């Protein structure tokens with residue numbers, strides 16, 4: 001049991017070498033920390049022996065207390081805490097911090113099983129969050145151990161969706177005791193949302209990004225013996241994988257790729273030459289699912305890191321932990337058995353995964369905005385300027401209203417699309433959902449833009465500071481554009497959405 005003290009006892013510890021403070025009802029002995037305190041000695045001396053709750057929460061996120069809990073020496077006798085300390089895995093009670101079902105509203109889409117799954121995943125990812133944020137800050141390659149923890153909990157398979165989860169051994173249970181056959185797109189939606197809570201988009205991309213968009217090409221199009229080898233390696237986190245399509249000359253316009261694959265004289269392998277750019281996870285990848293030009297069209301090849309394959313870091317606005325790479329292939333020998341799908345029909349392979357890639361981006365993006373809104377809501381409630389809390393200013397409430405309503409509308413559309421995915425065959429999804437998913441992505445990233453803008457204004461200088469209270473806002477406003485470019489740019493999404501609708505526009509319709 002923790003020791004208890006009176007406020008009078010705490011008040012006796014006021015020197016630099018013997019400095020105690022109170023935060024809520026917890027007592028911290030900062031004597032060994034005062035010289036190391038990033039905010040300096042002066043602010044701590046001003047509150048030495050006193051209640052420093054307000055001063056603390058004006059300058060720090062609660063995470064700081066969890067990180068430095070070793071300095072906590074006891075609590076104030078007979079007083080009840082006034083501030084809730086976050087516990088790993090718990091759901092937030094801040095309005096709009098969770099989607100409505102998880103805040104106690106009714107929903108046709110979810111059951112208690114989704115809550116169990118969410119909380120179990122949240123707990124696992126909360127424990128990994130400090131490490132994820134460390135990779136984000138240093139740009140280091142996320143370790144094999146880190147990735148393999150995700151593999152051990154089956155979260156890598158879960159990230160790819162219900163079809164990949166079905167490849168896990170029968171009887172496998174996902175976090176929260178979810179059975180493989182139960183796992184549907186609503187569980188997947190929850191999963192992507194939970195990963196977004198790391199607010200470490202670089203690390204998330206480095207660990208999951210490349211794999212999520214590339215492994216389905218192996219699952220659906222590789223020869224059985226290749227699939228049997230590669231899928232378990234990647235889903236357990238032992239090997240990493242990237243999708244190598246875009247090139248310095250061509251991004252969304254896949255038809256323009258220049259990388260070539262020429263069949264050898266004896267027909268046993270292809271010789272690949274070319275370069276790929278902006279390849280997420282590329283720097284760490286062992287396998288590349290690669291779009292190449294063969295004699296009569298585009299083909300997809302699974303290329304293992306081998307002689308002639310080189311990867312170099314590209315310095316983007318994302319953290320280097322994303323492993324974003326420039327990949328060059330110089331006379332790389334690739335066995336013909338590594339062809340994914342049919343030669344010259346690689347477009348089918350490329351297109352097959354676009355809907356799911358966009359879907360996973362939508363899920364992460366909506367939660368990314370939700371977290372930012374939660375931070376804004378909390379900050380507006382605790383930050384005082386000109387003698388009032390920020391939330392007491394109508395202009396701030398108006399910004400929150402705009403952010404919440406735009407984010408919730410997008411989330412409602414996303415849930416509707418998730419429901420469609422749950423009830424449509426792959427072919428029906430391809431026909432009916434390409435347009436709506438593209439339009440939803442277009443509008444989702446417009447929403448991110450507005451949320452980033454308003455959040456920056458609410459957080460002021462902290463929104464452009466990489467550490468401290470505004471860390472999440474800084475990360476978000478620096479990186480949200482990735483979702484507006486990757487997986488099909490905003491402009492292409494908007495255009496695709498309308499062109500798809502035109503396909504089904506009734507010829508006999510008149511105004």
Ligand code: HEM
Nearest residue numbers: 021028038039043044047052055056059060064068467468
């Ligand atoms: C348990 C007690 C405390 C711990 C462990 C602690 C720790 C820290 C840490 C880690 C930072 C860097 C924050 C970041 O950049 O992420 C920081 C900054 C700071 N702290 Fe503390 N702190 C404590 C209490 C206080 C108190 C009571 C005050 C004020 C009376 C204070 C004033 C500041 C200031 C002014 C900064 C700089 C903030 C900025 O750059 O905007 N700290 N502290």
